[in-house]
Amino acid sequence: MAGEFDTTKPIYMQIMEKINKKIVRNEWKAGDKLPSVREMAVQTGVNPNTIQRTYSELERMGIVETRRGQGTFVTENVEAIERLREQLKRDIVADFIRNMTELGFTMNDMIASLKDFSKGEDGKKQ
Template sequence: MEFDNNIPIYIQVINDIKKDIINGALALGEKLPSGRDLAYKYKINPNTANRIYKEMEAEEICYTKRGLGTFVTEDKEKLKNIREEMAGSLLDSFIEGMKQLGFTKEELIHLLEHKYDLNTKQ
């Protein structure tokens, strides 16, 4: 994973894990790698890996069973909320960038429809 220097690493890893949950690469209730394995996978400090799991637990994205490990939440509603939250964040950034380029709402909608149609034909 290529890290962005403008965003804390732990947030980038959390977002990557969220994407894996949303797209089904990690199933609801699935066991997550140990903190050490997570650190190895992302080439991060083990303390950062532990912070990632603490943050994810605080957001109720995962839970820990003492002695067994950390698991993805089994709450389907939480999954839906994560998906909508991430989509909203992407849309906010996209819309703000397009406004800075001078696009109107109508131009933006037309451009999106055109690009979407092009991408679905491939």
């Protein structure tokens, strides 16, 4: 169970990331109800207080909404979801660029290697 979590990152953040991915991939759609805090805690094997924190943070970011007595729902504000999608993309790209720069690659090297890589991947599929 514990193996599912990276030990150097807060668990509430790791669960946030998992939920964000589901929303960005449209697996959980605008207006969908999230599992209750208890259900989510049992599914992930995590303290319910941690899930509560995850939901509060997502609410603060405008990704989910809690409706009194009904539960927590994915926001119906599609712009907020689009912003999240852009944000996740930028984070991954920034990580990539930082790692590559640390190894001494230039921006042109990176663009070239991305093109090469995507050609290679296409090749594999055929």
